[in-house]
Amino acid sequence: MTWADRYLGAAVIGLMLLLFPAPSYAQSLEVSAARVGIRSPDTLRLVLESNSALKPTISYLSTPDRIVIDLPRLDFSFGPGITDGKRFIETYRYGAFSPKVSRLVIDLSKPARVTRSFTLKPSGKTVVYRTVFDISIVPRARFTEEVARTKGQLIDPQSRRVEPVLSAAARNGEKPVIVIDAGHGGNDPGTIGINGRAEKEIVLAVALKLRASLQRTGQFTPVLTRDHDIYVGLKRRVEIARANEADLMLSLHADSIGDKNFRGGTIYTLSEKASDSVAANLAARENKSDILVGMDLEQENAFVRDILITLAQRETKNFSVKFANILISEMGQQRLIPRRPHRYAGFVVLKAPDVPSVLVEMGYMSNAQDAMRLASKQGQDAVVRDLTDAVTEYFAQLQLN
Ligand SMILES: [Zn+2]
Secondary structure (H helix, E strand, O other): OOHHHHHHHHHHHHHHHHHOOOOOOOOOOEEEEEEEEEEEOOEEEEEEEEOOOOOOEEEEEOOOOEEEEEEEOOEEOOOOOEOOOOOOEEEEEEEEEEOOEEEEEEEEOOOEEEEEEEEEOOEOOEOOEEEEEEEEEOOHHHHHHHHHHHHHHOOOHHHOOOHHHHOHHHOOOOOOEEEEEEOOEOOEOOOEOOOOOEHHHHHHHHHHHHHHHHHHHOOOEEEEOOOOOOOOOHHHHHHHHHHOOOOEEEEEEOOOOOOOOOOOEEEEEEOOOOOOHHHHHHHHHHOOHHHHOOOOHHHHHHHHHHOOOOHHHHHHHHHHHHHHHHHHHHHOHHHEOOOOOEEEEOOHHHOOOOOOEEEEEOOOOOOHHHHHHHHOHHHHHHHHHHHHHHHHHHHHHHHHO
């Protein structure tokens, strides 16, 4: 089924809903459980349980090898992503991928494909629908064929504009536009903290508070790259900043790090050469975000290659560094890492050539104190205050020049 077919299908369903409104007890579509079992040495069976029939679209991606299962937008209600490491399925993860699509991504350690897929309706004591996927190891050449065959059906989120973030109305005369970029989202949870809280949820909470705080000053027009739990590609985040002619982009994160004692805020600006190994590892991991959610990376890589460090970009970098320094002085010692709170690395999300951009690691979810601080109202409010003060100070200084 092509995307157009599906779109038409959705339109027909929409029309039917208008003519035949759903009874008030109608439930939203929900997947309540997922299981992986062993069928044979070469075949695993994935079963999804849902309250209604699912119509999956199965696609394949390589480097790394993944199976992508696209479903209509639904709720996954079975807790965080499951890692069972059984045989050739390394992990799988799921979440909202776009306004109309939910996605489950299976990471493979060997090339494999769905050889059989069917749905069992509720019967007897079973009250749920079960969608079954038998996944078997296949030769590399066969897997490559599947990747090529299904390329067209992978929905490219970049091609469909998410409305609220790009509205021209957001651009409001003289007020500087501040793009607030909550990292991760949808089927990319970011890191999971020592307290079980997902990075995507913490950064979104802070982003929403920061928007309200900047609005209250009356001096800025804040724009979010996402305002709910949805995946947004890295390239798309940069595009949103550029399309809004942003005067500043703040990308918010709260990652994990091997050293559990490492805590405090860190401010990153762009550099092709990382300032240290912590910065390099973090950027490498962040830049993989698109792999996690099942994006085709060919286009993304071309985009990254195309970005040259031009004179304009150097100028932009100077402003980024200026803002970083102001933010560091606003945050003060107790909310920053003890040494070198300003670091450099090649984060894709910082690569808009004409938008000063910083990436703020608000703290480290691998540290017990930071994880608690960032999950608390007080801790989030403190970060929002620091950021609001730094933005105000930065633009006040620019006006003096
Ligand atoms: Zn992150």
